[in-house]
Amino acid sequence: MDLRKFSASRLAVMLSDGKISASELAELSIERINKIDSGLGAFVTVDESGIRSQALQADALLAADKNRSPLTGLPLAIKDNISTAGIRTTCASKMLADYVPPYSATVVEKLRKSGAVIAGKSNLDEFAMGSTTETSAWHITRNPWSYEHVPGGSSGGSAAAVAAGLVPLALGSDTGGSIRQPCSYCGLTGLKPTYGTVSRYGLIAYASSLDQIGPIARTSADCALVYTEIAGTDGRDSTSMIDNNGNFSRKLGKLKDDVMAAERANDFSGFSLAGKRIAVPKAFAGYELQQETAEALEQAIRVLEQAGAVISECELPLLEESIPAYYLIASAEASANLSRYDGVQYGYRTARSDYADLAEFYSLNRAEALGPEVRTRIMLGTFALSSGYYDAWYLKAQKVRRLIRSRYNEILTEYDFILGPTAPRTAPLLGVSLDDPLAMYLSDVFTVGANLTGLPALALPCGFDNSGLPIGLQLTGRAYADDELLRAGIAWQQQTEFHLALPSDKEAESAVAAQLSGVRGEVES
Amino acid sequence: MKSYETVIGLEVHVELSTRSKIFCSCPVSYGEEPNTKCCPVCMGLPGALPVLNREVVEYALRTCLAVNCDINKLTRFDRKNYFYPDLPKAYQISQLYEPIGRDGWLEIQAGDLDKRIRIHELHMEEDAGKLLHDPWDDQTLVDYNRCGVPLLEIVSEPDLRSAEEALIYLEKLRSILQFIDVSDCRMQEGSLRADVNVSVRPIGSEEFGTRTEMKNMNSFKAIGRAIEKESRRQIELIEEGGAIRQETRRWDENKDASFPMRSKEDAHDYRYFPDPDLTPVLISSDWIEKVREALPELPQDRRSRYILELGLAEYEADLMVSHPDLSNLFEETVKLTDKPRETASWIMGELLQLSKDKSCELAELEVEPKAFARIIIMTADGTINRITARKVLLAAIDEQVDPEEYIAKQGLAMISDTSLLEQTVAQVLADNPASVEDYRKGKTKVTGFLVGQSMRLLGGKADPQLLNKIVLVKLDNIVQN
Numbered sequence A: 001m002d003l004r005k006f007s008a009s010r011l012a013v014m015l016s017d018g019k020i021s022a023s024e025l026a027e028l029s030i031e032r033i034n035k036i037d038s039g040l041g042a043f044v045t046v047d048e049s050g051i052r053s054q055a056l057q058a059d060a061l062l063a064a065d066k067n068r069s070p071l072t073g074l075p076l077a078i079k080d081n082i083s084t085a086g087i088r089t090t091c092a093s094k095m096l097a098d099y100v101p102p103y104s105a106t107v108v109e110k111l112r113k114s115g116a117v118i119a120g121k122s123n124l125d126e127f128a129m130g131s132t133t134e135t136s137a138w139h140i141t142r143n144p145w146s147y148e149h150v151p152g153g154s155s156g157g158s159a160a161a162v163a164a165g166l167v168p169l170a171l172g173s174d175t176g177g178s179i180r181q182p183c184s185y186c187g188l189t190g191l192k193p194t195y196g197t198v199s200r201y202g203l204i205a206y207a208s209s210l211d212q213i214g215p216i217a218r219t220s221a222d223c224a225l226v227y228t229e230i231a232g233t234d235g236r237d238s239t240s241m242i243d244n245n246g247n248f249s250r251k252l253g254k255l256k257d258d259v260m261a262a263e264r265a266n267d268f269s270g271f272s273l274a275g276k277r278i279a280v281p282k283a284f285a286g287y288e289l290q291q292e293t294a295e296a297l298e299q300a301i302r303v304l305e306q307a308g309a310v311i312s313e314c315e316l317p318l319l320e321e322s323i324p325a326y327y328l329i330a331s332a333e334a335s336a337n338l339s340r341y342d343g344v345q346y347g348y349r350t351a352r353s354d355y356a357d358l359a360e361f362y363s364l365n366r367a368e369a370l371g372p373e374v375r376t377r378i379m380l381g382t383f384a385l386s387s388g389y390y391d392a393w394y395l396k397a398q399k400v401r402r403l404i405r406s407r408y409n410e411i412l413t414e415y416d417f418i419l420g421p422t423a424p425r426t427a428p429l430l431g432v433s434l435d436d437p438l439a440m441y442l443s444d445v446f447t448v449g450a451n452l453t454g455l456p457a458l459a460l461p462c463g464f465d466n467s468g469l470p471i472g473l474q475l476t477g478r479a480y481a482d483d484e485l486l487r488a489g490i491a492w493q494q495q496t497e498f499h500l501a502l503p504s505d506k507e508a509e510s511a512v513a514a515q516l517s518g519v520r521g522e523v524e525s
Numbered sequence B: 001m002k003s004y005e006t007v008i009g010l011e012v013h014v015e016l017s018t019r020s021k022i023f024c025s026c027p028v029s030y031g032e033e034p035n036t037k038c039c040p041v042c043m044g045l046p047g048a049l050p051v052l053n054r055e056v057v058e059y060a061l062r063t064c065l066a067v068n069c070d071i072n073k074l075t076r077f078d079r080k081n082y083f084y085p086d087l088p089k090a091y092q093i094s095q096l097y098e099p100i101g102r103d104g105w106l107e108i109q110a111g112d113l114d115k116r117i118r119i120h121e122l123h124m125e126e127d128a129g130k131l132l133h134d135p136w137d138d139q140t141l142v143d144y145n146r147c148g149v150p151l152l153e154i155v156s157e158p159d160l161r162s163a164e165e166a167l168i169y170l171e172k173l174r175s176i177l178q179f180i181d182v183s184d185c186r187m188q189e190g191s192l193r194a195d196v197n198v199s200v201r202p203i204g205s206e207e208f209g210t211r212t213e214m215k216n217m218n219s220f221k222a223i224g225r226a227i228e229k230e231s232r233r234q235i236e237l238i239e240e241g242g243a244i245r246q247e248t249r250r251w252d253e254n255k256d257a258s259f260p261m262r263s264k265e266d267a268h269d270y271r272y273f274p275d276p277d278l279t280p281v282l283i284s285s286d287w288i289e290k291v292r293e294a295l296p297e298l299p300q301d302r303r304s305r306y307i308l309e310l311g312l313a314e315y316e317a318d319l320m321v322s323h324p325d326l327s328n329l330f331e332e333t334v335k336l337t338d339k340p341r342e343t344a345s346w347i348m349g350e351l352l353q354l355s356k357d358k359s360c361e362l363a364e365l366e367v368e369p370k371a372f373a374r375i376i377i378m379t380a381d382g383t384i385n386r387i388t389a390r391k392v393l394l395a396a397i398d399e400q401v402d403p404e405e406y407i408a409k410q411g412l413a414m415i416s417d418t419s420l421l422e423q424t425v426a427q428v429l430a431d432n433p434a435s436v437e438d439y440r441k442g443k444t445k446v447t448g449f450l451v452g453q454s455m456r457l458l459g460g461k462a463d464p465q466l467l468n469k470i471v472l473v474k475l476d477n478i479v480q481n
């Protein structure tokens, strides 16, 4: 049985109907991981025995028919910056190579309670800083659609794991596009939820005011199943939303029920775009979009119109300013968030003993363990907060952020969604992005807005370029209306088939074969 | 030599006695096994997040009201960044931009003057851990138990002009904090510490001199001494034509001198910015009013009440309000004795002496108001004399005896039988003819000896005044005959 032929929602129905067991699903997942991940590099840590024991528990839940959720028995990859008690959590950094958290993130607790099977920890850019997963201290991750291309980042491991069919679902984290951009590059659906709807407790912080955990899956319906399970107020996160009267959780409950009922009936016609007002910012056209991306977007607009949506152009000022504002704020927060990695209590400690004082001890620990991209951002952030520069950089960036937020909110009083591309171009080749970091930063232009404003944004597949690489679009919705956004995504996927396309396994097989012959060569010589 | 005045500003850090820490649910405790009272949050583990303890805000509000601060109704926390092994996140969550209180003041009595010391601001923050050096293997170990213990920092304006004023201010502040029950202010446990800023300037000058700072001082004695020495050092340096360097100095109690810290330790840019993990704290007028209503009577109000209503002298009232436990003992006892001055004098006399004998603080003596009141009443009505009373008081404190039972059991009640007294005195006079002869010659001093002898025979259970009177009457009878 080929796991990739089924969406997570379909698998959930099959599990529920006893057509497949969680243990069988787990074996399929383990088999596929073992078959291709050595060449793909999606995972940092795979816990085979853990997968099997969780699957057995899930089967017991399914058999007892209680305390189960749509996720019960579904294998899931977790980005390696989300704390898992007893399982190494490295942030893809030498600094945390041996760090095993004593506690689990709230989302992990929720997933465990729901009976999901945590398959392992997926690769990322070091401390989630990067757009390609190439800054991981462990290894690169390849794009399942083309092994010469990056999967995007920073949640590249999670995206690659789902796109290659190692697992049907994954969690990523999104600070400036880190869920949506890899989804766009890998032909997947990913949600950056409204800030505060998913607890950050246990998410190893990059930029606290921007970070948000979210689902990565093949379809919007699948994302809905994960999101409805992980979202909600958390007393351990002060920035977590307050759900007055339980309205929010009721909306999520309804979404979950609607999705499961539609999947069971194989009829999603209840999800519609008719009458939805969608704004397309004129300013997006000013960016150098890859030609196929621009065309795919125009085609998408036609499809949306045919589905009954009303599309209009709108103004969106300050788009250009959003990139520097984002990088200043993110780096400033990161400079403080990452200061705790000093080698005193846990984490990497230098082997040298010839340091003169405490300051040099700290410097050695940090310089030896943190990669160049992380060091660059720490230095940028430290500078932005320095006395004498605080007003000119950090405070000004916050002002820009406020202006952007109020403009987005104005647009969203008139419109239901804002439509645009997720990324200006399809996945770049491995190795080229880090040579031109500024261009890499600029490519976040369409995604950082959702983080600066806290609004939810959904990346959806909308086409392929001439070399067969996926193209993605992005819908941004109103705060706390994540359910409406996901419903729109489901409706979009009723009109299109991009999410059904699968990358070929040929490259995966030849990559593993090449690797094996390389190993053999080493052994023989 | 010109005359100089010393200018002092104090930053007082006080540990709050809330049940749990400021951003997690670990208990606030002292003297526990290292690293047993901590969790992912206060140890700064990756991914852990702070959640503000409302009780801390409540305590801070109480303090703001007690020291007359304006309350910031939208207060916020900031990160103060610096590396040190006792600070596991490498930033301290503190308040810089929007502290909870601003522009307060405290009135102190310095000499004959009432003086208002302005308070610049009051803010909440978390404490750091403790470093312990193990000299055996030359290792420094970290105890995180104290990490996240709530602190208030109360920053004065540079309004203090001498070590004496600084100490009066500190004592006043300590007493307020104890009365409103936000801290036990045990200095030896580090729950009250002060950073001391000192500068000097020629008298009459409007401008401040360059100041130096001595950090983390935890004894009043050391603070007083350090101010005196530092101001003398600065004056001497200026007189020699030198210039004061703005620096942080370390006070060495053993050497009775301060020394500059290395400039590296001193050169901090804390890069404060609002902590994105915590949302601003909204303080409603309702909340403030509730706290105001529940605020206990402040020491200065009690002091005036003691003077105006209970007729205490100022110095007596001052002592009675020096600690809430003492003040409460006084009030409880007065309720039973209805003798405020008598009670105050017992506290200032007998209790003070007892605390000196036991070398402890007055407030640390565990005195039961009921027993204390009985002893005072029985002394006043002549059941026991003052010497016996002292004995009973000691037993009441050390063994928690019931005064009446104890007096009865030990047979300590005074002899009320006058004939027995007269008989005993007659006996003593008969046994000491030489003394009687001395008295006849005008050496009246001998009466003391004769009273003492009589008291000895009576086992110390006579009313000394009565005994004295009987001795005099009997001597005069003998002389006149």
Ligand SMILES: [Zn+2]
Binding pocket: B021, B024, B025, B026, B037, B038, B039, B040, B041, B042, B043, B148
């Ligand atoms: Zn704790």
